[in-house]
Amino acid sequence: MADCDICGRPATTKAIIEGATLSVCARCVQYGRELSAPATRRPQQSRPMVELEVVEGYGRIVRQARERAGLTRQELARKLFILENVLERIENEHLKPNEAVAKKLEKELGITLLGPRGEEDRQKPQSFSTGSSTTGRGLTLADLVEIKKK
Numbered sequence: 090m091a092d093c094d095i096c097g098r099p100a101t102t103k104a105i106i107e108g109a110t111l112s113v114c115a116r117c118v119q120y121g122r123e124l125s126a127p128a129t130r131r132p133q134q135s136r137p138m139v140e141l142e143v144v145e146g147y148g149r150i151v152r153q154a155r156e157r158a159g160l161t162r163q164e165l166a167r168k169l170f171i172l173e174n175v176l177e178r179i180e181n182e183h184l185k186p187n188e189a190v191a192k193k194l195e196k197e198l199g200i201t202l203l204g205p206r207g208e209e210d211r212q213k214p215q216s217f218s219t220g221s222s223t224t225g226r227g228l229t230l231a232d233l234v235e236i237k238k239k
């Protein structure tokens with residue numbers, strides 16, 4: 090392969106730097122965006138052996154559990170020592186919680202967020218609307234309390 094266009098060392102990959110495609114070494118690739126042609130295969134992230142993965146639909150799981158617990162986002166974030174903004178992004182699934190945060194959420198809310206990789210926890214088809222499909226929102230905790238009172 091060619092020499093690194095930046096420093097002259099043996100290039101290991103190609104990167105787009107300021108609009109130009111250059112051959113670069115592993116060091117200089119940081120100056121641009123690496124082309125995703127995997128000429129050199131490198132191991133996928135050096136992760137620990139933990140084979141846990143955040144389950145699908147984690148955002149909804151967190152939000153529903155939080156609401157069930159009657160906690161505001163701010164309250165829950167405080168309990169977990171994370172930023173409210175981070176919690177919001179998790180609930181919107183813009184951010185996957187890391188294992189530490191996921192475990193805290195699991196513990197605090199009594200939910201399961203981490204599953205073994207591959208072996209997916211297929212979500213059981215839950216009946217979302219409890220008969221009252223006219224409203225389309227199902228029953229909230231408040232509704233249940235109301236019903237019990239009657």
Ligand SMILES: [Zn+2]
Pocket residue numbers: 093094095096097098113114115116117118
């Ligand atoms: Zn270089």
